[in-house]
Amino acid sequence: MTMLNIVLFGPPGSGKGTQSERLVSKYGLIHLSTGDVFRANIKGETELGLLAKSYMDKGQLVPDEVTINMLRSEVMKHQEPKGFIFDGFPRTNPQAQALDEFLKELNTGIKLMLALEVEESELKERLKKRAEVSGRADDANPEVIANRIRVYNAETAPVKEYYAAQNKLISIDGIGSIDEISQRLFEAIDAH
Numbered sequence: 001m002t003m004l005n006i007v008l009f010g011p012p013g014s015g016k017g018t019q020s021e022r023l024v025s026k027y028g029l030i031h032l033s034t035g036d037v038f039r040a041n042i043k044g045e046t047e048l049g050l051l052a053k054s055y056m057d058k059g060q061l062v063p064d065e066v067t068i069n070m071l072r073s074e075v076m077k078h079q080e081p082k083g084f085i086f087d088g089f090p091r092t093n094p095q096a097q098a099l100d101e102f103l104k105e106l107n108t109g110i111k112l113m114l115a116l117e118v119e120e121s122e123l124k125e126r127l128k129k130r131a132e133v134s135g136r137a138d139d140a141n142p143e144v145i146a147n148r149i150r151v152y153n154a155e156t157a158p159v160k161e162y163y164a165a166q167n168k169l170i171s172i173d174g175i176g177s178i179d180e181i182s183q184r185l186f187e188a189i190d191a192h
């Protein structure tokens with residue numbers, strides 16, 4: 001089975017969710033956002049939601065084991081998918097390793113990591129604006145935003161090296177119009 005599996009990577013506010021929608025319509029991929037799944041669980045008041053909320057409200061990562069098990073079961077829900085866009089996952093090196101392992105069980109793997117690059121001052125501006133429309137508690141509090149960016153730099157940014165070592169990392173300039181950035185992503189995918 002030839003699947004197109006992409007990790008769409010970047011700090012909070014870099015445009016992963018918006019650009020995922022573009023990739024879904026162009027390539028017919030399945031969008032898997034761990035943040036969206038956690039938020040759906042919070043809304044549904046599940047046990048997983050309750051647990052995730054205690055971390056998300058502080059801008060901390062949900063523990064690897066919980067996140068990996070959840071993501072794995074989301075992947076397994078789909079029969080013969082064209083491929084997945086992983087948005088907000090993996091966020092740690094153990095998550096990246098686990099993802100490789102279970103894609104291998106499906107006789108597939110990650111084709112590319114596309115990393116959106118946006119500087120910190122711009123991220124903070126964007127998240128402040130997003131707070132007005134997203135209804136997300138973790139967007140509304142500047143301290144939580146700062147913590148999410150700190151956690152990204154400390155724990156998540158190193159995941160780039162994991163994919164760089166496999167020659168799968170492509171950095172994408174994340175500044176510009178939504179269309180311009182989509183175009184950059186399409187070109188990177190089509191060239192590989």
Ligand code: AMP
Pocket residue numbers: 012034035036038055056057059060061062063067087088089090091095138148
């Ligand atoms: P996001 O919607 O991607 O910004 O994620 C919102 C929050 O959900 C994060 O700040 C984390 O608390 C949690 N979260 C989402 N994805 C992961 C992940 N892969 N690992 C751990 N926590 C995550």
